[in-house]
Amino acid sequence: MIGILGVAALALGACSSGSGDQAKGGRGGAKGPPEVGFVVVQPSSVPIVTELAGRTAAYQSSEVRPQVTGLIRRRFFTEGALVRKGQPLYQIDPSLYRASSNEARANLASAAANAEATRVKAERYKPLADMQAVAKQDYTDAAAQARQAAATVAQTKAALDTARINLRFTTVPAPITGRIGRSLFTEGALVTASQANPLTTIQRLDPIYVDIQQASADLLRLRRALASGGAAAASADVRLKLEDGSDYGMVGTVEFSEVMVDAATGTVTLRARFPNPQGLLLPGMFVRASFAQSIDTNAFLIPQQAVTRDPKGNATVFVVVPDGKGGSKAVSKQVTTTRTLGANWVVTAGLAAGDKVIVQGVGKVKADATIRPVAAGTPQTIKAPSSDTPKS
Incomplete structure (x- = not known):
């Protein structure tokens, strides 16, 4: 009886061992090179966005001064109000x-x-x-x-x-249309034609100017890029970020750039004009201006998930290349990423037109490893278990 049980135990162990080996072999046979998704990159025109500091300035500003000497008898305006050109402001005796x-x-x-x-x-x-x-x-x-x-x-x-x-x-009119400030002289005050202080100040705030400071070295590099053909001039639309971090809802345009460099700061002033119908922008406010001065015609846009960093912090991507055996492998390439644009990195060096950059399954890829590339966005095919796979 003991002999029969021993033989049965040996037979059961052998059967179990054979089934395990067969299952292991089946999984091993089903496993192959990792499937990755790639995109074929081509150079495109990418705006080179510059963000610089600036300050707002009134579109027009006029200091109201007396042109005759005498006592002020009346003041006709309300401080802070909107006055029209030619409107009487003061009456001198x-x-x-x-x-x-x-x-x-x-x-x-x-x-x-x-x-x-x-x-x-x-x-x-x-x-x-x-x-x-x-x-x-x-x-x-x-x-x-x-x-x-x-x-x-x-x-x-x-x-x-x-x-x-x-x-x-003797009747002092408003020289321009705009918002008038506080009166520096009251009724009964003596004013003269040669006095240093103005009676008041009028500023036109719609539209309004934004004076932007750009380093002369950056402007020089831009002009060289435009001259060499590596960049093209862009439309001068400007967007603002206000002092509290919020975005100004209206778009401005660059009016001109000064032809001289400030010797004290080494900067050139660019002046932009913005509509200001609600009077949100006031003269002297600090703002951040973003605008595209040029367009890079040889840049590549790569999805951010495709870019990884090596231990030295260099940006790298995996590119699909033939492995010489009828298959494909992943090769790591170091690239130059200058900035982001939406969900993409802007790559200015390291890639060539037609490169197949891996954008899906990057975490499964190792350098020079065999892969199974498919176009990005292709649905993955999941095979059903074969009928001869032994059941446990």
């Missing part, structure tokens, strides 16, 4: 200037009367001088007096114009 205008008008009338008398006298002397009834010198003197009287009329007319202009200057 016009009494003296009105009197000067009246005096100049009277002087003009007197000069005109004198000019008329001398002209008539000269006209009367002329035929008498021709007949030698009066001395020719008398006629010459009369004609000279007539011309002198006419010149006096012109002088007094100019004096009247000046007096009228000064009288008009």
Whole structure:
């Protein structure tokens, strides 16, 4: 009985061992090179986005100054309000200037009367001088007096114009349309035509300027890239990030770039113009401006998951190449990644047109290992277990 049990045990052990080996062999036979997804890369035009610091500046700014001397009698505006060009702002006491205008008008009338008398006298002397009834010198003197009287009329007319202009200057108008600031002088204050301080300041804030500072070395590199053909000029659309980190909702455009470098900072000023209908941007605010100065025509866009880092921190990608045996293998390539653009890395060196870059299954790939490449996004085929696989 014991012998029978021993034989049965040996037979059962052999059967179990054979089934395990067969199952192991079946799994081993089903396992092959890892399947990876690749994309064929081609150079594309990628905007080179620059982010620089800048400050806002008023589109127009005018310091309102008096052009005559006198006491301020009235102020016609509300501080901080929107004023229109030509709108009266201050009234300076016009009494003296009105009197000067009246005096100049009277002087003009007197000069005109004198000019008329001398002209008539000269006209009367002329035929008498021709007949030698009066001395020719008398006629010459009369004609000279007539011309002198006419010149006096012109002088007094100019004096009247000046007096009228000064009288008009007693009403101080707004030189531009914009937002007016606080008044630095009150009613009753004495102002002069040569004073240093303005009465107030008006600023036009819609549109508004943003002055951007760019290092002259960066601008020089950009111009060389444009000259060599490695980059193309881009449209000068600018976007802003405000002091609190939020984005300004409207897009601006670059107006011009200065033709000189600031010796103190080594920067060149670029000026952009932005619409500001709600008055959100105020002069002197610090902002960050992002804009594309050029377009890199030979860059590659690679999905971020395709790029890995070696121990030295260098960016690398795996590229599909033939293994010489009718199959494919993965080769690691070091690339230069300058920045991200959306979900992609911008690669400027290390790749060639037509390279097959692995973007799916990167974690399963080892350098120079055999792989089974398929186009990225291809559904994976999962084989059903074969019918001869022994069941446990």
